[in-house]
Amino acid sequence: MSVVIRCENLVRIFTSAGVEVVALSGLDLLVSDGEFVAVVGASGSGKSTLLRILSGLDRPSAGSAHVAGHDLIAMGRRERLRFRRETVGFLYQQAADNLLPYLSVADNVATPMHLAGARSAQVRTRVADLLDLVGLADHADRRPAALSGGQQQRAGLAVALANSPTVLLADEPTGELDTATAEEVFAALRTVNAHLGTTVVVVTHDPGVSEQVGRTVGIRDGRTSSEVLRRTEIDHEGRSELVAEEYAVLDRAGRLQLPRDFTRALDLRDRVRLDLRPDHIGVWPGRTTASPETSETPETPETPEERTP
Numbered sequence: 001m002s003v004v005i006r007c008e009n010l011v012r013i014f015t016s017a018g019v020e021v022v023a024l025s026g027l028d029l030l031v032s033d034g035e036f037v038a039v040v041g042a043s044g045s046g047k048s049t050l051l052r053i054l055s056g057l058d059r060p061s062a063g064s065a066h067v068a069g070h071d072l073i074a075m076g077r078r079e080r081l082r083f084r085r086e087t088v089g090f091l092y093q094q095a096a097d098n099l100l101p102y103l104s105v106a107d108n109v110a111t112p113m114h115l116a117g118a119r120s121a122q123v124r125t126r127v128a129d130l131l132d133l134v135g136l137a138d139h140a141d142r143r144p145a146a147l148s149g150g151q152q153q154r155a156g157l158a159v160a161l162a163n164s165p166t167v168l169l170a171d172e173p174t175g176e177l178d179t180a181t182a183e184e185v186f187a188a189l190r191t192v193n194a195h196l197g198t199t200v201v202v203v204t205h206d207p208g209v210s211e212q213v214g215r216t217v218g219i220r221d222g223r224t225s226s227e228v229l230r231r232t233e234i235d236h237e238g239r240s241e242l243v244a245e246e247y248a249v250l251d252r253a254g255r256l257q258l259p260r261d262f263t264r265a266l267d268l269r270d271r272v273r274l275d276l277r278p279d280h281i282g283v284w285p286g287r288t289t290a291s292p293e294t295s296e297t298p299e300t301p302e303t304p305e306e307r308t309p
């Protein structure tokens, strides 16, 4: 499957009042065509900065970023405008940022198409198709204020998809919604992902969304740290079960960030002991007094931090 988003060693440093803030500190991210990925991290971890760069609103200080064949650093003004209009769609947390309050839902969805020069007949068909897809066919004539929070986000989703973007970027799209309504919005995002093939990247502080998406990428201190991949497996009795596997990102320099709950569980810190096996690497709490040669190496290590890829 082809790669749609490729970020390598992305750095973004802000300077305000003479103080430098490192928002992204060498972030790597690969997203394949048609994937549904959540980037999850605490407040201040760099999520919004990453999305602003991916949507062409901001430029990184260093590193490289490509989205759907566009080089986000080399891109000139004209290409950037076209990229923002045609290649990426954006869904914000607040309905007010996605929808114009004085237009009906249908006119909100039609506006980006008219701006891109689409013909009226074409616009009408696409508006109807999109509202059908997000389950708002019966609400086309309503103003945003007459919709529930979940309906407003689904209307915003239809607006973001108006010009058939390759990638949909969503910044905390369910941040203001209760759990049931958030699930409804994620269901609409999954429908869009499955039916239109749009690659979807959601950023959020909520680790709970990992159950709603195909892959979760953790972001910590401006770098991608761990990943959880979910896939369906058929067990020996023919039942399908959802399997979640945890991954960590290994960068080109060989650096690996272990998930915090793993390091805490085994009190791993400062220095850890490594053991190369034919198909995996074992990691043990380091001992300060014994060297790796003299310390015991379990013959059949079964500690939870060991993963066979």
Ligand SMILES: Nc1ncnc2c1ncn2[C@@H]1O[C@H](COP(=O)(O)OP(=O)(O)OP(=O)(O)O)[C@@H](O)[C@H]1O
Pocket (backbone or CB within 6 Å): 014, 015, 016, 021, 022, 023, 041, 042, 043, 044, 045, 046, 047, 048, 049, 050, 205
């Ligand atoms: N324009 C800016 N000027 C100065 N510092 C900034 C700017 N934008 C972001 N930062 C800083 O960069 C860091 C990352 O911010 P960012 O908004 O990307 O994080 P976030 O994970 O999206 O957080 P939140 O969930 O709170 O929005 C923070 O320390 C933030 O204060």
